[in-house]
Amino acid sequence: MHKIGSSARPDWQLAVVIGAGGMGTAAARRLSQHYRILLADIDEARAAAVAEILCKEGGDATGVACDITNPAAVQRLTKTVADMGGFRVLAHVAGLSPSMADFGTIIRVNLTGAVRVAESLLPLASVGTAAILISSLAGHTYRPSETIEALLRGPADPALVDKLMVALGSQQATPQVAYPISKYALMAYCRQQAAAWGERGARIVSLSPGMIATPMGALEFEKSPRKMQLYARTPLKREGTMLEIADAIEFLASDKASFISGTDLLVDGGLAGALTAR
Numbered sequence: 001m002h003k004i005g006s007s008a009r010p011d012w013q014l015a016v017v018i019g020a021g022g023m024g025t026a027a028a029r030r031l032s033q034h035y036r037i038l039l040a041d042i043d044e045a046r047a048a049a050v051a052e053i054l055c056k057e058g059g060d061a062t063g064v065a066c067d068i069t070n071p072a073a074v075q076r077l078t079k080t081v082a083d084m085g086g087f088r089v090l091a092h093v094a095g096l097s098p099s100m101a102d103f104g105t106i107i108r109v110n111l112t113g114a115v116r117v118a119e120s121l122l123p124l125a126s127v128g129t130a131a132i133l134i135s136s137l138a139g140h141t142y143r144p145s146e147t148i149e150a151l152l153r154g155p156a157d158p159a160l161v162d163k164l165m166v167a168l169g170s171q172q173a174t175p176q177v178a179y180p181i182s183k184y185a186l187m188a189y190c191r192q193q194a195a196a197w198g199e200r201g202a203r204i205v206s207l208s209p210g211m212i213a214t215p216m217g218a219l220e221f222e223k224s225p226r227k228m229q230l231y232a233r234t235p236l237k238r239e240g241t242m243l244e245i246a247d248a249i250e251f252l253a254s255d256k257a258s259f260i261s262g263t264d265l266l267v268d269g270g271l272a273g274a275l276t277a278r
């Protein structure tokens, strides 16, 4: 029922956006043009503040707390989504870069957390639903050994971090290795899950940003000298913007992408191609 003086749109379908940081905010703002927004972040105040701004702009957004490493929190989020009538879009954007956490935390957030959210919401998916999980260019440059590849086939295994640490050894079990592993495995997960989502008439895809101008991107420029070398090799000779990622999310969420599932969209100014071209 429409309420005078409110921009609430109970007649619109729901987009769930996980992560209220740079890209998450850009995605939520764009999706708010066509969907009600449920915005979740480990930082409740941040999610609430972004949702409040979107409401002031005429959107219909709610911010909630959810730590995606906590199964009970993800269950609560799923219950909220069910109570709101299910969802049409999942944009899973939350993640940690190598300078933000240790090996285990990066795997638990970027991989296991993202998989937990997707698995928990899958039963609520219906015909036309699209799930978009943000991976990274870094996942395109990682080549796992057979042992690591086998372990990554079980991204929800509670013992995954320990098993990876044993397989990699202490020299290699670093945040700089955890990041590409987590993003590589997230892409593989979306490929593998397309059939399960397809059973419901729904789609699941990953989206791999290259270098994007966000606070996270700036932090990595500061901490990692290698990033400047990669920047120099980007064919388009610039960083991407959060708006360009929002463009791609909007497309993948829309019916214009209705036959795109189980694959990855690189939005990287051509960098992955430049790094792998022979």
Ligand SMILES: NC(=O)c1ccc[n+]([C@@H]2O[C@H](COP(=O)([O-])OP(=O)(O)OC[C@H]3O[C@@H](n4cnc5c(N)ncnc54)[C@H](O)[C@@H]3O)[C@@H](O)[C@H]2O)c1
Pocket: 018, 019, 020, 021, 022, 023, 024, 040, 041, 042, 043, 046, 066, 067, 068, 069, 093, 094, 095, 096, 097, 109, 113, 134, 135, 136, 137, 208, 209, 210, 211, 212, 213, 214, 215, 216, 217
């Ligand atoms: N910025 C880049 O250049 C770049 C490039 C490639 C991929 N990415 C990926 O894009 C995504 C978004 O990046 P960004 O630059 O917007 O980062 P950001 O740091 O601005 O936002 C990430 C958000 O995730 C939230 N978060 C962290 N841990 C969480 C948890 N356990 N539960 C719930 N929320 C949690 C943070 O609170 C934060 O709001 C990430 O997945 C990142 O790996 C970024």
